[in-house]
Amino acid sequence: MLEVPKSGVLVHDPDVCAGCGVCEVMCSLYHEGVLGTALARSHIVRHPFTAKHGHNICRQCSSPSCYFACPLKDKAICFDGTIGTTYIDEDECTGCGICIDACPFDPPRIKINAEKNVAFKCDLCKGREGGPICVEYCPFQALKFVSKDER
Amino acid sequence: MAKSYGWAGKVLQVDLANEIVNKVPTSDYRPEEFIGGVGLNAKIFWELGCPKVNAFDPANPLIISVGPLTGTYGPFGRGEVCSISPQCYPDELFTYSGFGGMFPAEMKYAGYDGIVILGKAEKPVYLSIHDEDVEIKNANDLWGLETFEAQKVLMNDEPEASILVIGPAGENLSRIAVILNETKFAAGQGGFGAVMGSKNLKAIAVRGTGVVAVAKPDKVLELTKPIIEENKKGVPLLRAMFRTPYMAPQETKDIFARKYFKKHYGCYGCPLQCHSIHYIPGIGLSGVSCANWLWSPKFSIDPKEVWEANVLSQRLGINTFEGIIGLPLLLALSLEAGILTRKEIEEDIGLPTPKWLGGTATNHEFLTLLLHKIANGESPYAEGTPRFTEYFGKKLMSGEKLVNLYKELYTARGYAFHHVDNLGSALHWATDTRDPVDSCHEYKNSAPEAMEHFGLPPYDNYQIIDLSKTVYQGAERVTAWVQDNQCLKNSLPVCEFWSLITSFYNPPEMDLRIFESRLLSAVTGLDMDVGKIAKAGERIWNLRRAIMVKRENRTRENDTLNEPYFKKAITCPAGSATGLVNGPIDKAKFEALKDRYYELRGWDVNTGWPTRAKLEELGLKDVADELASIGKLP
Numbered sequence: 020m021l022e023v024p025k026s027g028v029l030v031h032d033p034d035v036c037a038g039c040g041v042c043e044v045m046c047s048l049y050h051e052g053v054l055g056t057a058l059a060r061s062h063i064v065r066h067p068f069t070a071k072h073g074h075n076i077c078r079q080c081s082s083p084s085c086y087f088a089c090p091l092k093d094k095a096i097c098f099d100g101t102i103g104t105t106y107i108d109e110d111e112c113t114g115c116g117i118c119i120d121a122c123p124f125d126p127p128r129i130k131i132n133a134e135k136n137v138a139f140k141c142d143l144c145k146g147r148e149g150g151p152i153c154v155e156y157c158p159f160q161a162l163k164f165v166s167k168d169e170r
Numbered sequence: 171m172a173k174s175y176g177w178a179g180k181v182l183q184v185d186l187a188n189e190i191v192n193k194v195p196t197s198d199y200r201p202e203e204f205i206g207g208v209g210l211n212a213k214i215f216w217e218l219g220c221p222k223v224n225a226f227d228p229a230n231p232l233i234i235s236v237g238p239l240t241g242t243y244g245p246f247g248r249g250e251v252c253s254i255s256p257q258c259y260p261d262e263l264f265t266y267s268g269f270g271g272m273f274p275a276e277m278k279y280a281g282y283d284g285i286v287i288l289g290k291a292e293k294p295v296y297l298s299i300h301d302e303d304v305e306i307k308n309a310n311d312l313w314g315l316e317t318f319e320a321q322k323v324l325m326n327d328e329p330e331a332s333i334l335v336i337g338p339a340g341e342n343l344s345r346i347a348v349i350l351n352e353t354k355f356a357a358g359q360g361g362f363g364a365v366m367g368s369k370n371l372k373a374i375a376v377r378g379t380g381v382v383a384v385a386k387p388d389k390v391l392e393l394t395k396p397i398i399e400e401n402k403k404g405v406p407l408l409r410a411m412f413r414t415p416y417m418a419p420q421e422t423k424d425i426f427a428r429k430y431f432k433k434h435y436g437c438y439g440c441p442l443q444c445h446s447i448h449y450i451p452g453i454g455l456s457g458v459s460c461a462n463w464l465w466s467p468k469f470s471i472d473p474k475e476v477w478e479a480n481v482l483s484q485r486l487g488i489n490t491f492e493g494i495i496g497l498p499l500l501l502a503l504s505l506e507a508g509i510l511t512r513k514e515i516e517e518d519i520g521l522p523t524p525k526w527l528g529g530t531a532t533n534h535e536f537l538t539l540l541l542h543k544i545a546n547g548e549s550p551y552a553e554g555t556p557r558f559t560e561y562f563g564k565k566l567m568s569g570e571k572l573v574n575l576y577k578e579l580y581t582a583r584g585y586a587f588h589h590v591d592n593l594g595s596a597l598h599w600a601t602d603t604r605d606p607v608d609s610c611h612e613y614k615n616s617a618p619e620a621m622e623h624f625g626l627p628p629y630d631n632y633q634i635i636d637l638s639k640t641v642y643q644g645a646e647r648v649t650a651w652v653q654d655n656q657c658l659k660n661s662l663p664v665c666e667f668w669s670l671i672t673s674f675y676n677p678p679e680m681d682l683r684i685f686e687s688r689l690l691s692a693v694t695g696l697d698m699d700v701g702k703i704a705k706a707g708e709r710i711w712n713l714r715r716a717i718m719v720k721r722e723n724r725t726r727e728n729d730t731l732n733e734p735y736f737k738k739a740i741t742c743p744a745g746s747a748t749g750l751v752n753g754p755i756d757k758a759k760f761e762a763l764k765d766r767y768y769e770l771r772g773w774d775v776n777t778g779w780p781t782r783a784k785l786e787e788l789g790l791k792d793v794a795d796e797l798a799s800i801g802k803l804p
Contacts, residue, residue, distance in 0.1 A: 036433075048384065052387035053383050055378070055380055057381050069455070070449075
């Protein structure tokens with residue numbers, strides 16, 4: 020039986036989140052070099068008339084259905100040994116979308132980049148000095164990174 | 171064609187009368203020269219021929235643009251509305267109003283740098299934009315709804331859309347109606363809500379799922395790093411200041427902070443989040459910032475009354491600067507000066523009088539009646555303070571005195587007093603088409619440091635608070651400098667509110683022209699050095715001037731302030747400068763200052779018209795040719 024390494028995770032505090040979208044902007048700027056929410060892994064669900072905003076992002080499951088569903092597992096979807104995340108290797112992914120169907124969340128936390136024809140999701144900015152960029156730039160510490168040891 | 175970075179690439183043109191939707195490439199409007207925002211809007215208006223029509227004429231275009239920096243991390247989440255303004259007085263002028271919020275970034279992600287709306291729909295409609303799909307839809311069910319309600323209804327169909335909407339005030343053509351996004355983000359000055367209303371256009375709902383490429387993302391991350399560093403140092407000044415009613419006694423502030431504050435709030439992608447959200451049961455939840463708090467000091471410090479004034483204005487779609495400051499203040503000062511009696515206010519003007527108007531009505535009674543009368547468009551209040559004063563000036567015994575008092579409160583072209591405490595700002599007021607609000611702050615706050623940096627005369631020289639020390643020589647240089655910056659900021663766009671502090675918190679690296687030129691270059695991939703972007707600012711100011719000359723017969727005679735500013739010392743009645751006494755300005759010296767300003771601008775001193783040499787230097791030969799053909803090139 021495969022042992023899934025423990026992963027860190029991002030936690031969102033809806034009571035503090037201003038819905039400013041800085042996390043989305045930084046995410047797509049850092050990962051894709053573009054402006055726009057379409058390719059951001061972090062997604063704010065704004066509720067301007069209650070001011071309680073939701074947040075959709077990969078939950079870094081302990082038993083990741085996406086990984087188990089992937090026909091190219093350990094190539095297209097892999098485990099990162101350091102921060103613990105499951106991540107998608109763009110060079111290997113064929114964009115088949117099976118992982119998206121397998122994601123237990125609604126809406127799925129994996130999306131397709133139509134231009135590149137690959138799936139993408141939050142990888143906790145693995146390898147980035149300073150950790151996830153959204154956490155570093157959030158003006159109100161509404162996003163917190165919980166490491167795999169604290170989880 | 172080379173890949174475009176920074177700009178979304180298209181300008182959307184909508185003809186509501188004929189239900190025609192058209193898309194043209196932004197490159198048709200030379201965006202590298204006019205940038206976006208006010209610059210792009212002015213260019214579009216010029217290409218439309220600067221129609222000499224009234225604000226409510228279907229041929230008046232409503233133009234909304236964003237810029238190459240919109241949607242980037244930082245104080246850039248803004249757009250600009252330009253149109254012929256029903257609020258300007260006595261003549262309706264082509265002017266601008268910036269707005270923040272969520273709409274500008276969403277509009278850009280949908281693929282549009284600009285939206286141009288022409289014509290009048292036969293019946294109420296709203297514009298639905300979902301990336302490429304643009305539809306003019308029936309808005310019968312939305313018409314009559316307040317702004318929050320209308321957005322909630324629209325969000326049932328388009329849950330992730332960002333919406334620009336008008337309230338009853340806009341529908342009923344109040345000249346102080348705003349265009350609103352969410353609870354607080356408004357294109358406030360100009361009365362553009364009524365322009366939308368005149369077109370039977372209730373709302374614009376936009377959803378953008380596209381992306382806009384950035385030329386050098388790593389460079390953008392590097393350049394914007396100081397913004398987050400600064401943000402980490404503590405609560406930003408403006409956020410702290412406007413979190414509670416800043417002019418009210420500490421006790422009132424404490425109640426808001428303790429009981430009603432929900433969270434901070436602001437524009438998309440900006441870490442400052444300088445607005446805040448408060449909630450009072452029975453009145454409601456809304457956003458708030460500087461001008462929304464100004465009901466408090468003069469009239470009431472009761473938190474519920476302060477809050478009701480703000481929330482009701484937003485819901486009805488009324489400009490808070492006018493509806494809850496301008497007119498009530500004029501009435502209060504009139505009573506104080508013995509110009510109006512309580513009886514006249516009640517019987518002739520038709521408003522209940524609370525304590526501060528000498529009566530016994532509640533503030534709730536006063537406010538609800540006033541704001542609803544503005545919103546239903548049926549009373550002279552709906553026309554805004556200048557036209558209200560003109561109306562009652564003719565009807566009342568002391569009408570002339572009322573008009574004179576109005577002219578003290580309203581500096582020029584129908585816009586209320588705002589930081590006219592120095593010659594630079596006064597000259598700016600004299601040569602603009604509306605109140606240059608946030609630029610007025612710049613004269614006192616950020617410009618002094620920048621002036622030192624760029625070798626301009628020091629601020630203290632041209633203040634008009636202590637007239638014995640006022641120097642007129644040199645003020646023209648500061649005005650021209652701030653005006654070019656203003657055009658640039660409203661085109662890139664950069665929030666003028668934030669740039670008060672940020673552009674200069676780390677000079678010279680973060681100076682507006684140095685920092686912004688680097689950022690613009692990194693985003694667009696073009697080499698937009700300091701000289702080029704400064705030139706762009708000057709180009710935009712000159713194009714705006716050409717529009718004034720062509721459409722509005724602007725000459726140097728019009729470049730002035732209301733007479734009281736040259737005749738008496740004026741006390742600032744509201745805001746952070748309350749009680750500050752300034753002026754009078756020496757008329758002859760001011761005219762000489764104008765001479766030097768026109769010379770510095772490369773304009774004709776006798777007419778105040780731009781010259782061919784200056785226009786051609788700025789790449790505006792076509793503008794010079796057009797002005798020559800109508801006999802308005804000196």
